[in-house]
Amino acid sequence: MSAGVALISGGARGIGRACVRQLAQDGYDVSFCYRADERAATELEKELGEEGTRVLAMRADVTDGAAVREWVSRTERELGPVTTAVTAAGITADTPLATMPDDKWTSVLRTNLDGVFTVCRAVAFPMMKRRAGSITTVSSVTGIYGNAGQTNYAASKAGIIGFTKSLAREAGRFGVRANVVAPGLIDTDMSDAMPEKARNHLIESIALRRAGSPEEVAELVGFLASERAGYITGSVLEIHGGYGG
């Protein structure tokens, strides 16, 4: 029997992809959206289908509220009511504030913060009506501790924390949980873009002296989605191998 229906934004690559795989392994039917990388999305959809998971992959830009509503409606039509949602879609556009052009500010805020709003708005009310469900948003240690060159990204990721804590307060009495995971350095295409010197310097400040894997983050996301996390809501779970200092 299916564990429910999991909906993951930005599921074709990186942390989102690992979450799709984890939740499929945990017995959920999975629906994920992507923005551009159709090849990665189709490959994952095929792999999961062959493993016997009911899966839907759909192009939907999270900055487009109508596209997200269509994605969620199609998911509910084809797989059933969404029981857990994960917002993993995100981008960076790093630049010191002094030289930050409007478009780098806006694109990061639109994707990372508005993109969480569009997905959560589409799934939260139906969950509240059904008196069940869980939402996990993906923030970052940068949203908690800040990082030079990432004022746009930090603002978006800090916004996700306030947003999710407020959602947890709105939805809790309807039996719906909402939590944040805040990863540190995780090995994905996004972190590959970091210059080697900066990456080595960052690793020196991590107690475990290594980057995390997307699968390690997905493990936590899988736990938060499950009944084992039934009394956890409004929380920020940091996963960074002992970052800081």
Ligand code: NDP
């Ligand atoms: P990747 O760049 O590997 O993957 C990002 C995913 O988001 C891709 O699947 C991409 O789709 C999707 N995406 C981007 N923009 C949109 C959009 N507008 N609409 C729909 N999907 C979109 O990044 P990561 O896996 O590293 O990051 C995942 C999340 O984790 C992000 O929110 C990131 O901020 C956060 N994070 C990452 C850390 C790291 O070190 N890697 C650390 C802390 C947090 P497509 O391929 O189609 O473009």
